[in-house]
Amino acid sequence: MYSEKVMDHFMNPRNVGEIKDADGVGTVGNPVCGDIMRIYLKIEDNIIKDAKFKTFGCGAAVASSSMATELIKGKTVDDAWGTSNKAVVEALEGLPPIKIHCSVLAEQAIHAAINDYRIKHGMEPIKEEHKDIHDEERCE
Amino acid sequence: MGKIVYMDNSATTPTKSEVLEEMKPYFTEKYGNPSSIYSLARETKAAIEKSREKVAKVLGANPDEIYFTAGGSESDNWTLKGIAYANQNKGNHIITTKIEHHAVLHACEYLEKHGFEVTYLPVDEYGLINLDDFKKAITDKTILVSVMFANNEIGTIEPIAEVGKICKDKGIYFHTDAVQAVGNVPINVKKMNIDLLSLSAHKFYGPKGVGALYIKKGVKINPLIHGGGQEGGRRAGTENVPGIVGLGKAIELAGESMDSHIERLTKLRDKLIGGIMKIPYSKLNGHPVKRLPGNVNVCFRFIEGESMLLLLDGMGVCGSSGSACSSGSLDPSHVLLAIGLPPEIAHGSLRLTLGDFTTEEDVDYVLGLLPKFVKRLRDMSPLYEEFIKKGEESCTAKK
Ligand SMILES: Cc1ncc(COP(=O)(O)O)c(C=O)c1O
Numbered sequence: 263m264y265s266e267k268v269m270d271h272f273m274n275p276r277n278v279g280e281i282k283d284a285d286g287v288g289t290v291g292n293p294v295c296g297d298i299m300r301i302y303l304k305i306e307d308n309i310i311k312d313a314k315f316k317t318f319g320c321g322a323a324v325a326s327s328s329m330a331t332e333l334i335k336g337k338t339v340d341d342a343w344g345t346s347n348k349a350v351v352e353a354l355e356g357l358p359p360i361k362i363h364c365s366v367l368a369e370q371a372i373h374a375a376i377n378d379y380r381i382k383h384g385m386e387p388i389k390e391e392h393k394d395i396h397d398e399e400r401c402e
Numbered sequence: 403m404g405k406i407v408y409m410d411n412s413a414t415t416p417t418k419s420e421v422l423e424e425m426k427p428y429f430t431e432k433y434g435n436p437s438s439i440y441s442l443a444r445e446t447k448a449a450i451e452k453s454r455e456k457v458a459k460v461l462g463a464n465p466d467e468i469y470f471t472a473g474g475s476e477s478d479n480w481t482l483k484g485i486a487y488a489n490q491n492k493g494n495h496i497i498t499t500k501i502e503h504h505a506v507l508h509a510c511e512y513l514e515k516h517g518f519e520v521t522y523l524p525v526d527e528y529g530l531i532n533l534d535d536f537k538k539a540i541t542d543k544t545i546l547v548s549v550m551f552a553n554n555e556i557g558t559i560e561p562i563a564e565v566g567k568i569c570k571d572k573g574i575y576f577h578t579d580a581v582q583a584v585g586n587v588p589i590n591v592k593k594m595n596i597d598l599l600s601l602s603a604h605k606f607y608g609p610k611g612v613g614a615l616y617i618k619k620g621v622k623i624n625p626l627i628h629g630g631g632q633e634g635g636r637r638a639g640t641e642n643v644p645g646i647v648g649l650g651k652a653i654e655l656a657g658e659s660m661d662s663h664i665e666r667l668t669k670l671r672d673k674l675i676g677g678i679m680k681i682p683y684s685k686l687n688g689h690p691v692k693r694l695p696g697n698v699n700v701c702f703r704f705i706e707g708e709s710m711l712l713l714l715d716g717m718g719v720c721g722s723s724g725s726a727c728s729s730g731s732l733d734p735s736h737v738l739l740a741i742g743l744p745p746e747i748a749h750g751s752l753r754l755t756l757g758d759f760t761t762e763e764d765v766d767y768v769l770g771l772l773p774k775f776v777k778r779l780r781d782m783s784p785l786y787e788e789f790i791k792k793g794e795e796s797c798t799a800k801k
Contacts, residue, residue, distance in 0.1 A: 269712075273712075273713075273716060278781070278782045280787070294744075296725055296745070298784050298785060299784075315782075317784070318704065318705065319706050319709070320706055320725070321708055324782070
């Protein structure tokens with residue numbers, strides 16, 4: 263059911279863990295729905311120097327977090343914000359349709375972490391375009 | 403493929419080689435249509451009747467009360483729709499439970515859209531229905547009670563004889579979905595006052611796609627499949643002869659070895675449960691004793707079930723989970739929610755079901771893997787992190 267890439271990122275997840283003095287932390291999802299994603303960012307000179315994650319969720323959720331953190335490392339904060347869920351899905355060589363929400367969650371976790379960083383540094387948070395994925399589905 | 407440790411015997415079982423051997427001639431040499439009159443056909447007709455006798459013997463029924471179907475789902479659907487429509491003149495109320503298989507629940511939902519009323523009995527934390535709740539749910543419009551013999555997810559065995567007695571006294575038809583129970587729990591339809599019983603061959607080492615419905619003599623039921631005059635005119639369609647022969651052999655074997663099967667599996671089950679319960683923040687789902695001999699269902703807090711299944715699969719272990727992610731919907735198992743588990747804990751369930759080919763070595767192998775996998779998933783779980791931090795806070799607060 264999962265691509266080899268997804269299985270690789272699930273079995274050998276990159277960037278698992280916490281960043282103790284993170285510049286931005288974002289948590290999204292809902293344990294009631296079976297997935298919570300938390301992304302930690304270390305940001306220097308507007309560049310994502312390091313990214314780590316912790317995830318409670320299925321194989322696709324873990325793989326999406328792993329891939330998302332890989333994709334944003336080394337990027338500018340703006341570019342990281344622009345990393346879409348589609349980019350995560352493509353990099354994972356596809357996700358089953360019912361698991362697409364895991365990639366959306368990864369995108370939202372990045373946004374939440376960046377906004378946390380912006381708020382801490384006296385900037386306005388950027389408005390999130392997606393509405394919360396869980397509002398659209400049965401699980402709340 | 404490397405090592406395979408199959409612990410999903412509630413999903414299906416392998417067909418035993420003795421069963422397959424019995425079936426084989428009915429594909430190639432003994433292929434006559436049982437409804438034809440020549441000797442080639444008489445042979446297949448006789449084989450079906452022999453199977454019918456074998457099923458009847460294990461259930462304590464008469465052979466003419468056994469009807470072959472295409473499996474558990476058909477037997478359940480036939481009962482619900484067939485009884486409902488044949489007895490509309492008496493009432494429109496059906497009683498079942500919240501933890502039935504979807505074959506029963508979805509058939510009930512269908513009937514609700516067509517003018518029938520259904521009461522879904524709640525269950526306690528072990529998955530048992532309450533007999534007082536049940537008695538109170540009965541009205542003068544109740545025409546059918548359907549309570550599963552044993553639950554497919556948590557393995558809980560319901561008080562079937564008690565329900566049967568109450569139904570008999572009230573003159574209400576009593577159906578039980580015994581798909582998980584046949585071969586695993588002694589059953590006697592007469593002593594237990596069961597009017598209809600569903601079974602499915604692939605759950606007791608027979609082939610897939612064949613089952614049976616026991617219908618007590620005199621029960622008023624409409625056909626589900628209309629057509630030719632097979633199965634006494636109650637279930638049309640040229641019989642699945644090899645399947646029926648396989649079902650007969652499989653149930654015969656199950657009947658003969660039931661005691662040793664139950665004893666062996668119960669030991670393995672309790673060893674597996676005991677080992678798993680040593681893992682912190684784990685919980686057994688279902689009843690500790692009123693439980694299918696091969697069923698283990700546990701929750702590991704702070705982790706999600708599908709992730710666990712993938713790790714196990716990586717080591718050749720086949721299991722299942724009631725997590726939303728493995729069920730193809732966003733909601734965790736209706737059974738785990740019905741026993742009162744919060745959704746976030748229900749997502750972390752793991753079901754391992756043992757069978758005749760499970761060895762003690764398999765159990766030890768899985769017990770060697772589980773603590774490592776639980777730790778690995780908790781180490782990456784934000785829920786566990788929060789729990790540990792909170793724990794530390796409350797400890798320091800106490801001091
Ligand atoms: C309790 C119960 N009822 C019904 C069924 C459906 O049986 P079948 O797969 O033969 O249609 C199953 C099997 O999953 C089951 O466990």
